[in-house]
Amino acid sequence: MNTHFIAIGGSAMHNLAIALKDKGYQVTGSDDAIFEPSKSRLEMKGILPPEMGWFPDKITSEIDAVILGMHAHQDNPELARAKELGLKIYSYPEFLYEQSKNKTRVVIAGSHGKTTITSMILHVLNFHQKEVDFMVGAQLEGFDCMVKLTEDNDFMVLEGDEYLSSPIDLRSKFLLYQPNIALLSGIAWDHINVFKTFDDYIEQFRKFVASITPGGVLVYNEEDIEVVKVVEAAENYFRKIPYKTPEYEINNGQVYLKTEIGDIPLSVFGAHNLLNLEGARHICQQLGIMDEGFYEAIMSFKGASKRLEKVQREDNGTLYKDFAHAPSKVKATVKAFKEQFTKEKTYGFLELHTYSSLNPIFLEQYDHAMDGLDEAIVFYSEDALKIKRMEPISPDLIKEKFKNNHLKVFTNAEDLHAYWHTLDKATGAYLMMSSGNFGGLDLTR
Structure with missing residues (x-):
């Protein structure tokens, strides 16, 4: 079977592409940007696009299935060509x-x-x-x-x-x-x-x-x-x-x-x-x-990646990272962390950077989400708000929505990193919650 992926570099899409290659299918794909680890994994299987961008001439009548990723837009030129040729276009779940x-x-x-x-x-x-x-x-x-x-x-x-x-x-x-x-x-x-x-x-x-x-x-x-x-x-x-x-x-x-x-x-x-x-x-x-x-x-299950995943630090400090960013996930993760580390000083860092988490209406859902931690820190980027064309959010509003006046709130990465470097990570227990990377913070050192 001859398959072509539009937006092959996504975390889900590239795994499906590799699975089909392993199954013996003919696999090609395109994307406008592919990052690690997708890039290396696709390259290892010989299905990394030779150049980035969208190329309608890749879409021919010989293709049996076009698989369309969420990263692509409705006006994607390869998608338009596939429609023009009457090819079968599948979503990932389909x-x-x-x-x-x-x-x-x-x-x-x-x-x-x-x-x-x-x-x-x-x-x-x-x-x-x-x-x-x-x-x-x-x-x-x-x-x-x-x-x-x-x-x-x-x-x-x-x-x-x-x-x-x-x-x-x-x-x-x-x-x-x-x-x-x-x-x-x-x-x-x-x-x-x-x-x-x-x-x-x-x-x-x-x-x-x-x-x-x-x-x-x-x-x-x-x-x-x-x-x-x-x-x-x-x-x-x-x-x-x-x-x-x-x-x-x-x-x-x-x-x-x-x-x-x-x-x-x-x-x-x-x-x-x-x-x-x-x-x-x-x-x-x-x-x-x-x-x-x-x-x-x-007994030997150690957890899924980025779900209360222990990070090996150079100083052997206790630090866990978690994908938690939605309110219910943050509350459950904080509760688990406090229950597990009762003798150590606990630090909880939360990055807000999804559309939902930065919406003032949705922020109501975070009430008391960080309560009980010895130090609770919330980070969001003012630049991210501008990129998403969202209204500015004040640190005071964050404290109000979280119902926690003791929150430390940082709105740019430089200030967050400066605070991070003042902490002795060899003592205490650290919980880092984000689907991002805290503005490029290295959690191993």
Whole structure:
């Protein structure tokens, strides 16, 4: 099969391109900018575009499938040429469905926790050498590529994202997968640039639950009120399996899961991760991994990339980075961090740089998000606001919305970095929350 990727350099797109190359497909692609690690990984597979830019002459009638990434615009010249030739144009999730429509599809959805839960499931399956196809949005230890597609495997495990499918397909990605087995981890308003109201956002999850195949299975977080409402209102037929936070304890910094077969030591911490683990356990049961086998495998799970990921520092200081930027994720991560580090002075840094997190209306959702930390720091770039054509935000407004007058607020990277260098990172525990990089801050030194 001859495939062409428009915007091949994205974190998800380049993984799919590599998976198709490994499957034996002919793969080409274009992009106007490709960064690491996508660049090196595509180059290693021989599918890195020789030059950056969009080239309509690459689009020929010999192409069987054009896969369109979100990074491309509606007026992309290669897209226009593909339409002109009448080629089949797929969004990323639409193509994944085509690759898995004859398999049992397992879709992990929710505003938070879906990457970790998907990673836990794949870790357990990999531990027991159970072969499945998959797609997950974070790099996982022991996996070279985070998309795997075969002709032979019976199951496909998919991380289900509620964001838009492509510039020309405005459906939520997870609505294209039609799961046989699904998990719903939680619902907390996000992506307000697309979903203008909370109800509009919740509607995507109503549609997701309605898309479960007849007689399918839904594993859901019964501690989340919005999830329960969506599940109870569903009119289609599927089996419902609720889950909740399991019992656990922390002894000398070690987390132990309390189970019927004894206390299980874990390599991750935080109540939200224990909740994620419980959801993963129920899904693994559906895939034939019983509890004893699950616990045996999960002990060695160290977390998904950028999810409470420990950073090795030159001074051996205690520092974790986390992708958390949405309010519900920040609150859960801060709570876990405080619970884990009770004897150390705790520092929490949060970077606001997504469209949602910089919206004054959405900032209301961050109330008390940083409470309980010994030092709480919020950073956002005034330049980023200008680039996004958003109104200026004052540090006082940040403190007001977070309901925390003790916040330190920095609005340019130089001042943040100067403050960072005054701190003794060899003492205390540091939590760095961002989907960015704090203006280029080196967390290893």
